[in-house]
Amino acid sequence: MTETNVNRATAGEYLLEVNNLVKWFPIKSSVFKRTVGNVKAVDGVSFKIKRGQTMGLVGESGCGKSTCGRTILRLQEKTSGQVLLGGQDIFALDKAALRQLRPRMQIVFQDPYSSLSPRLPVGEIIGEAVREHHIVEPSEFNDYITRVMEVCGLPEYYKDRYPHEFSGGQRQRICIARALALSPEFIVCDEPVSALDVSIQAQIINLLKKLQADFGLTYLFISHDLSVVEHISDAVGVMYLGSMVEYAPTDKIYANPLNPYTQALFSAIPIPDPDARINRIILKGSIPSPANPPSGCKFHTRCAHCMEVCKYAVPEWLEVEPEHFCACHLYDTPEAKAKAEATMAQMKRDNVAVGGKEVL
C-alpha cells in the first residue's frame, strides 16, 4: 500500500472536482423506442473534495445521490459535465486509460448481502481485482491479502470461507477490504451503514475513519442518516431532486442551515433525548417526480418560504457566506434578484405554465 503514496503528493489540494455534472435517463416510448422524456436524476451538480477529507452527500431517496456517486466513478456515462480526479478528466479517457485509473477509485455499496458473489471465497473476492490489476507480485499475493484483511479487522482464516457464513457487519468489512486492496485514493461509500444495526454501524464507521487516518483516503460518503454524516464528514452537500441546494463545511451547515429544505431536513432528525423539544418543520407531501420537476426552484412546491419569484426563476448557486454555498432566492444578491425578476417577468409575458406534477 505504499506505492501510490508517492504520486498522491503530486496533484493539487483538491482530489476530486465535479463540474456541472448532469445525468439524465431517457424514457422510451413503448413501440418505436423514441425518447419521450428524461428522468433528470442528476441535474447540474458541482463540488470539490479536498485530499484526505470526507464529503457527505445527503438527501431523500430518489434525489440522485447514488446516481451522482456512480457517475463520478464512470460506472455509467454522463449526459454532460466534467469530473476531474487528481486533475484528470475521467470522461475523456479511453478504455485502456480508464482501466489504469480504476484502482485509484473504488466504491463500497449499501447492501453487503447482494454485493458479494456467493460463489467466491473471501480471499478470492478481495484478491480478484488485485491480481487483475497486478498490484503486487504473484509471490507476494497471499501475504498481501492477509495484510489487507488484517487492516480491516478480518482474521486470516476467513480467506477460505464464503460470504454466507458471515454477518452483515463482517460482510461490510469484506466489501471495504475489497475496495482497499487496490490502494485507492478515493472511495465512494454508498450508504455503507444503512443496512446495519446501531452497534455494528459504530464499528464500521470507526473502521472507515481509521483507514482514512492511516492511508489518507478521500471519501464521498452518501447517506440519508444525518447524524452519521455529521460524525464522519468534513463538508456536507445537500441534494434535492437532482440538484445541490446547499454545500458547506459540516460545522457551519449543522449550526446554521440556510436553505429551507436543509432546515426542514435537519429538524426532522430524531434526537435520542426525551427532553429535546425541537420545533419540527414538517414538510407537506413528498418529493416530486424527477421526470417532470417543478419549474423555477424545484423545492417551491413544499417550501414554507415560497415567494412568487421561486415559481419561475431557478435560484443561482451563490457563496452566501465564506465556503457556504446555497441555492435559494432568500439569499439572492441584488444582481441575482434583478436577474431572477427579469426571468419571471419574461416568463409571465410568455404565459409559461408553472408548477410541477406531484407524485402522490
Place this chain on the structure above:
Amino acid sequence: MSHENKKSSYISGKESRRITRFNRRVTKKLEKARTDAAKDEALYTTRMKNPDNVVEFDNVCTYFFTDVGVVKAVDGVSYEVPVGKTVGIVGESGCGKSVTSLSLMQLLQRPSGQTVGGEIRFNLGEGDGRAYNIVNTPNAIMEKIRGNRISMIFQEPMTALNPVFRIGQQVDEVTQLHFPDMTQEAVKARTLEMLELVGIANKEGVYNMYPHELSGGMRQRICIAIALACRPSLIIADEPTTALDVTIQAQILDLLGSLKDKLNSSIMLITHDLGVVAGMADYVVVMYAGRVVEKGTTEDIFHHPAHPYTIGLMRSKPVVGKKVDELYNIPGSVPNPVEMPNYCYFRDRCEMRCDQCSGQYPPEIRISDTHVVSCYRFMGEGEVLGYPKSVDVEAL
C-alpha cells in the same frame, strides 16, 4: 471466533435425525395441547393483574424448533402496555422484539414456532379486568381480535399491500370482515373517512388507485388507515418508518402520535432507532438476545440508563450536535441463539462484569418505581422481582 467455532456448527447425520425426531414429537404434542385448550373457555380466559393495562406479557417463551436445534427467540419476557400509552421496544435485529409481537398476534410460523410458556393477557376492555390468554386462544376468536382489537403496521408498506387490488378495496376489506352487517355505502364512507384521517388530500382519487401509484410515505399512510379502520385498542407498529426518509418519517410519526390520542389506543412501537423512541414513547423496553434487559419510562432509560447494553447502545450512535472522536462500539457479538450460555447473555461483551456475572442469569431488580433492570451491578440496591422463567425443552 476460532477454528473450533467452525466445527461446532457442524451437525452429523445422526444428530440431525435426532433433532428432527425430537422436533416432530414436541411440536405434535404442543399442537395437541393447543387444540385441547381451545375447547374449554376457562383455559383461555383469565384476569388482568392490572385492569389499566391493554396487554401484559408474563414470562412469555417463544421457541423455534429448527433443524439445527431449538432457538429460544423469546425467553421469559415480561412487560405490560398501559391503556393510551406508547411503549417503545428497542433492540438489535434478532433480539426477539418482532417475535414478541407476532406471538401476541398468533402469527408465528407454526408448527416450528411455538409459544411454549408464559401468559399473554389481552384486556377485553369490559372494565372488569377479564382477559384472554392469547397463548391458548383458539383461532376462531383470534380472527375476531386481529385487525379489530389489535392491529399491526409493518415495516415495508409495499410488501404489506397487495399490488393487484385497489387501495379502496384493501381498506374496505377490514371493515367488511369485522362488521359484516354494514352496507356497501357505509363501508366506503368509513374508508374515505379513514383516508382523510391519515392525511390523504385526494381521498376519492386514491380510493381507486393501486399501491404502485403511491409513494412510500403515502403507502405507509394507507397501511395505517387499514390498521386503524376498526379503531383497535392496541396498534403494533413494527419498524413503521425504517424504510422511509427522515422528512417522511417525521410526518408519519407525527400522524401516529395524533391518531393514538384521537382513538385512545395504545401503541407498541418496535424499532431500533433510539431517536424515534425518545420522541414518541412513554415507556421503553430494551431487549437483548431474547430477554428484556431493562425497562422503564423514557426518562429513566435515556437519562439514567442502567444496563451496560443500554449504555453501550446509546454511546454507539452518533448524535447531531455532540462531537466525539470515536464512536463506542460494543465488543464481540450476540451469542449463538441455539446454545445460549447459562450465565448473563451479555457477560462476554460487558466491560462492567463482576464475578457474580458468571453465576445464574441475573434477576429483574426494581431500582426505582418505574425502572427495572436485569444486572448484578444493582443487586442489593432494589427489590428483586424474580428470575426470567425459561422452559426446559427436554422435559416437553
